[in-house]
Amino acid sequence: MRKVIVMTAILALTACGQESNDKIQRAKAASESTVVQAPVAHWALEITEGQRATIPDTTGRLLDNGFTPYIFESGGVQHFLIGPFTTEAQALEAQEKMKLKPKLDGIETNVIELPAVK
Structure with missing residues (x-):
């Protein structure tokens, strides 16, 4: 990603007729010192065990109401999940939104913390 930024800056400076090494070096330095950490x-x-028996029906109902489920395997066990969310508060908010949708009555969920990615 940094190489793309540096190359874009170099091309932009060259295209403008400003081939100054100073400006190129500043563009490189700026791109190298800026590191953005994406939220994890x-x-x-997690959809409870009872709903997992009807995964196709439950998946359709969730998709129709703006929630995208997926299967996550951990330790040989498959989990039927919605998310992922950056914070526990976001997960709780999504859980509350689900409870307010009449078409999602009967779909029970638990907020879980996902294992760290290695």
């Missing part, structure tokens, strides 16, 4: 999702809503 650690939380999800």
